[in-house]
Amino acid sequence: MPQLTITSKGQVTLKKEALQHLGAKPGDTIQYELLPNGSVRLQAKPRGTLPISSMFGMLKYDGPPKTLEEIKTAIEEGWAGER
Numbered sequence: 001m002p003q004l005t006i007t008s009k010g011q012v013t014l015k016k017e018a019l020q021h022l023g024a025k026p027g028d029t030i031q032y033e034l035l036p037n038g039s040v041r042l043q044a045k046p047r048g049t050l051p052i053s054s055m056f057g058m059l060k061y062d063g064p065p066k067t068l069e070e071i072k073t074a075i076e077e078g079w080a081g082e083r
Contacts, residue, residue, distance in 0.1 A: 014042075 004012040014022075014030075022044040024030055029045040066074075 002015060002018070004014070006012055019025075022030065022042060024044040028047070031043045031045050033041040033043075035041055
């Protein structure tokens with residue numbers, strides 16, 4: 001079992017493999033829970049979701065605007081494998 005060393009400030013550094021296992025990236029937060037048996041449970045805090053406005057402009061379309069009916073037809077044709 002891998003070991004961690006406690007610094008004089010009472011801190012430990014998690015190894016890269018442990019951070020990868022948690023799915024944690026730089027800047028992320030890790031939550032911990034103190035369990036009654038003296039163990040500690042670590043969990044990467046779920047990342048927040050982005051606002052829908054972050055999607056604006058992601059798909060570029062240079063043609064004329066489409067009506068809702070045209071969009072619906074394109075979706076139906078795409079679903080049916082016709083596009």
